[in-house]
Amino acid sequence: MASVTRSEEGASVxxxxxxxxxxxxxxxxxxxxxxxxxxxxSTNIFYLHWMPRVHAETNFTFIGxxxxxxxxxxxxxxxxxxxxxxxxxxxxxxxxHGISKGGSMFDIWKRPVLIKGALGIVTWTELTFLLMFIxxxxxxxxxxxxxxxxxxxxxxxxxxxxxxxxxxxSLGLTxxxxxxxxxxxxxxxxTRGSSVLQLVGLTSESSIxxxxxxxxxxxxxxxxxxxxxxxxxxxxxxxxKMLKWDDxxxxxxxxxxxxxxxxxxxxxxxxxxxxxxxxxxxxxHYLYIVFVVFYVFHVGFSSACTILPGFYLFAIxxxxxxxxxxxxxxxxxxxxxxxxxxxxxxxxxxGLKYNPTSSMFINIPSISKLQWHPFSVTSSSKLEPDRxxxxxxxxxxxxxxxxxxLASTSPRTTHLKASIEGPYGPASPDFMRHDTLVMVSGxxxxxxxxxxxxxxxxxxxxxxxxxxxLLLICAFKHCIDLTILDLILPVPESANAAPxxxxxxxxxxxxxxxxDKEIKPEEESSSQIQTxxxxxxxTDSPVAAALGSNSWIWLGAIISGSFVIYLxxxxxxxxxxxxxxxxxxxxxxxxxxxxxxxxxxxxxxVVVTATVGFLWNNRRSSSQTTPVLNRAIPAPTTTSPATLLxxxxxxxxxxxxxxxxxxxxxxTTVHLGKRPNMNRILLEVEGESVGVLASGPKxxxxxxxxxxxxxxxxxxxxxxxxxxx
Numbered sequence: 001m002a003s004v005t006r007s008e009e010g011a012s013v014x015x016x017x018x019x020x021x022x023x024x025x026x027x028x029x030x031x032x033x034x035x036x037x038x039x040x041x042s043t044n045i046f047y048l049h050w051m052p053r054v055h056a057e058t059n060f061t062f063i064g065x066x067x068x069x070x071x072x073x074x075x076x077x078x079x080x081x082x083x084x085x086x087x088x089x090x091x092x093x094x095x096x097h098g099i100s101k102g103g104s105m106f107d108i109w110k111r112p113v114l115i116k117g118a119l120g121i122v123t124w125t126e127l128t129f130l131l132m133f134i135x136x137x138x139x140x141x142x143x144x145x146x147x148x149x150x151x152x153x154x155x156x157x158x159x160x161x162x163x164x165x166x167x168x169x170s171l172g173l174t175x176x177x178x179x180x181x182x183x184x185x186x187x188x189x190x191t192r193g194s195s196v197l198q199l200v201g202l203t204s205e206s207s208i209x210x211x212x213x214x215x216x217x218x219x220x221x222x223x224x225x226x227x228x229x230x231x232x233x234x235x236x237x238x239x240x241k242m243l244k245w246d247d248x249x250x251x252x253x254x255x256x257x258x259x260x261x262x263x264x265x266x267x268x269x270x271x272x273x274x275x276x277x278x279x280x281x282x283x284x285h286y287l288y289i290v291f292v293v294f295y296v297f298h299v300g301f302s303s304a305c306t307i308l309p310g311f312y313l314f315a316i317x318x319x320x321x322x323x324x325x326x327x328x329x330x331x332x333x334x335x336x337x338x339x340x341x342x343x344x345x346x347x348x349x350x351g352l353k354y355n356p357t358s359s360m361f362i363n364i365p366s367i368s369k370l371q372w373h374p375f376s377v378t379s380s381s382k383l384e385p386d387r388x389x390x391x392x393x394x395x396x397x398x399x400x401x402x403x404x405x406l407a408s409t410s411p412r413t414t415h416l417k418a419s420i421e422g423p424y425g426p427a428s429p430d431f432m433r434h435d436t437l438v439m440v441s442g443x444x445x446x447x448x449x450x451x452x453x454x455x456x457x458x459x460x461x462x463x464x465x466x467x468x469x470l471l472l473i474c475a476f477k478h479c480i481d482l483t484i485l486d487l488i489l490p491v492p493e494s495a496n497a498a499p500x501x502x503x504x505x506x507x508x509x510x511x512x513x514x515x516d517k518e519i520k521p522e523e524e525s526s527s528q529i530q531t532x533x534x535x536x537x538x539t540d541s542p543v544a545a546a547l548g549s550n551s552w553i554w555l556g557a558i559i560s561g562s563f564v565i566y567l568x569x570x571x572x573x574x575x576x577x578x579x580x581x582x583x584x585x586x587x588x589x590x591x592x593x594x595x596x597x598x599x600x601x602x603x604x605x606v607v608v609t610a611t612v613g614f615l616w617n618n619r620r621s622s623s624q625t626t627p628v629l630n631r632a633i634p635a636p637t638t639t640s641p642a643t644l645l646x647x648x649x650x651x652x653x654x655x656x657x658x659x660x661x662x663x664x665x666x667x668t669t670v671h672l673g674k675r676p677n678m679n680r681i682l683l684e685v686e687g688e689s690v691g692v693l694a695s696g697p698k699x700x701x702x703x704x705x706x707x708x709x710x711x712x713x714x715x716x717x718x719x720x721x722x723x724x725x
Contacts, residue, residue: 016094020090026083027083034076038181042178043147070308073309077309078309081309084195084199085195086553088427111123136181137217141175152170161236168228169232182214182221183295183306185214186214186310188313189211190204191317203425223263246591248588250299251591252298255294257290258297265285268281269281300591301594312606320558320614323614324544327544329346329543330536332387334416339393339484341403341484342402343390344362344389348381349542352543353381353550355427355429356377356448358376358377359375360390360421362420365417373399376448376451377389378454378487380457390447406532407530415535417540429452431468431693435468435686437690439452440692443696445700446474448693449693453472457505469506473512474511474512475676478515478516479518510671511668512670512674513672514673514674551617554613563605566606569601570597570601573597678703
């Protein structure tokens with residue numbers, strides 16, 4: 001009977017993998033076609049031959065002239081996003097069967113090639129696509145200018161202008177058109193629950209640098225676009241055109257408003273400003289709403305269809321996040337560490353699944369009603385099915401206020417309201433395919449690795465899953481920071497909970513304290529870890545997912561359903577409101593008004609479908625969750641850290657009896673007054689496939705990337721090595 005079940009399971013796995021392979025092939029063909037459109041969009045072949053044919057087939061009354069751009073630029077990406085949801089849904093059904101073991105032929109493309117510089121750490125894959133994208137921009141500039149400069153003398157003579165003035169005008173137009181290419185892709189990296197990002201193995205957190213690259217390129221091109229036209233109008237005595245709001249063609253005032261909003265966002269995004277005044281950067285970025293709206297007024301909605309797919313998917317994601325953030329969630333317990341760090345443990349719906357290295361955004365109204373901060377998740381949904389945890393280090397005003405609030409004993413905090421967005425993370429635990437996993441962290445950069453360790457500990461005694469060997473190399477400034485390692489073990493749900501058994505895991509921890517050369521007695525005596533329990537109100541809810549990775553099918557339904565509703569709404573408006581004016585009178589319907597109708601239709605479609613999907617998801621989650629009841633709050637407890645005492649000679653009876661804590665202590669080696677020697681450590685690592693993860697300060701990550709490069713160049717004994725951060 002068991003053999004029959006296994007054979008049926010094997011057949012099911014093969015069928016799912018075949019379906020995923022077919023979807024990959026289909027989406028690859030569609031994406032290549034989409035890129036081909038962008039390659040050809042700057043040529044005369046596209047404008048003089050292809051577009052007239054498409055226009056003739058799509059310019060029917062129901063959708064209007066924008067049908068051609070909707071078909072060519074918008075539908076392919078919407079189709080990819082919907083099919084990606086199906087692909088990821090099938091991947092969830094595969095579970096651990098979808099994780100390939102050992103090295104991959106693509107590992108070489110994940111290795112860092114640029115480490116120091118303005119771009120940060122860049123892999124071969126990223127560098128290749130960056131160069132290809134820059135080549136696309138250069139090709140588009142050349143192609144546009146080649147087509148525009150051909151009749152330049154005739155145009156100059158007809159308009160009574162100098163040739164160089166007409167060339168300047170053509171250059172300004174070209175820069176604006178090429179800037180649209182950057183704008184078409186700029187929203188994809190910041191769509192946190194994106195199926196498109198997950199399809200290619202990316203997360204919003206890891207791809208935020210692509211958003212920065214695209215933003216810098218787009219604003220450079222748009223700024224030059226504006227300067228070219230201002231210079232042209234100045235030289236031709238037409239500065240009054242700067243105040244022109246054209247109802248039929250290009251509205252210059254709308255373009256100037258959009259450019260001004262973009263410049264404010266751009267100026268506040270540079271590293272020197274963003275790090276010193278993050279709130280200025282954060283709030284000025286809400287000007288993207290002004291930028292997008294007036295950009296659409298400037299170019300008209302038909303031309304704006306080129307950037308519509310990315311913004312449309314972002315709008316759906318943003319509204320779902322808004323709905324999720326309105327809920328107040330249950331904070332069950334907290335651990336207050338002596339190193340000014342706290343771990344918050346929230347109740348979550350058992351149906352909420354996430355992978356290690358995920359992150360979520362937290363808002364605590366009693367500290368600030370406006371501020372949202374991202375933190376790495378330290379828990380594992382397999383080890384803790386009804387809990388989700390984050391660690392927060394007191395390094396700023398908000399985090400220090402949180403630590404003070406929890407550490408204060410007069411009055412003791414018994415209830416803490418919070419709102420959550422997320423969690424957001426990778427589609428699959430890619431690190432499970434390695435034989436050995438080396439994790440290098442600096443300071444609070446250890447937090448994502450705690451979730452990896454907990455995930456692997458939860459599966460270490462499972463015969464069906466082979467877990468990798470773990471080597472954690474962590475560097476701290478002071479001995480007291482070693483207490484963070486105690487967060488590797490989760491808070492027990494009750495005093496009678498069975499101790500964790502991770503005897504099947506191979507864990508080794510090398511902890512380096514860089515500034516202290518000895519553990520001071522006062523640090524040992526004051527290094528108690530306090531566990532607080534909180535009162536739970538009936539109005540609080542467990543953390544539940546806003547669709548996305550926990551309901552890919554429903555997210556696909558929202559994307560496709562909302563887009564169909566949008567097409568129906570704008571089709572009805574065109575049929576019964578716009579066309580009667582354009583087709584039956586001598587007047588033309590206002591281009592900005594038409595753009596406003598499209599924007600309104602998109603908003604209505606997104607709000608209706610996303611709200612229905614979110615409410616359905618909440619109803620399903622609530623049926624799986626035990627209602628929150630008021631109950632007595634357990635008294636706060638204190639424990640001595642296991643890892644801080646690993647360098648000492650004495651152990652308390654309580655610690656000796658704690659098997660998991662003893663196991664962590666025995667696995668940990670503390671090096672005082674030293675920094676990790678990565679070359680020596682990597683030489684000692686065994687395994688054909690080695691994964692290296694780095695988290696922490698930028699300079700530390702760059703050093704680890706350098707070590708990996710030198711290890712590869714020196715032909716060490718690794719069959720495969722990949723690096724991520």
